[in-house]
Amino acid sequence: MGRPPWVEDERSLRHKSTHGEVAVWFPAPLVIVYKYKGFADASHARFIERTFDEAFGPDQRHIHLFVDTEGQTGYDAEFRRATGARASRIQDRTDTYCLLVRSRIIALGIHVAAFAMGAPRANGLTGRISAIADREVFRARLEAAVRRSLELAAR
DSSP, X not given: OOOOXXXXXXXXXXXXXXXXXXXXXXXXXXXXXXXXXXXXXXHHHHHHHHHHHHHHTTTOOSEEEEEEEEEEEEEOHHHHHHHHHHHHHHGGGEEEEEEEOSOHHHHHHHHHHHHHTTOOBSSSSSBSEEEESOHHHHHHHHHHHHHHHHXXXXX
């Protein structure tokens, strides 16, 4: 068995700025993981947009997106704007859009924002964009998405 899907390694794509960095990796077809450390700025948003577009093109659907923000200390206004706009553009293409955050208060804020921007419902109860503050739940969801993606790719 290979590395666990939540572990980055030397194959991960990386972008570093003066105050922060983001690593990106693909543990299975249609599964992408971002892991932030430090402060994110507009250059991080451009890097994420480019890696997503290069990996999935304009039409790919059934994408499983996982974002580990536990190590993120903050972000600038341009990063927030670009990330929000991107989330709106790609949410219909994602089966999973899961963020790991530091606290339940942050998770609640993300759920409220997703509801306010009209995030579509994946199962009638919750929106596609979900935020959780429990690393083990994040890992379990990521592992399940990897299994689904590998099963679909094997067909």
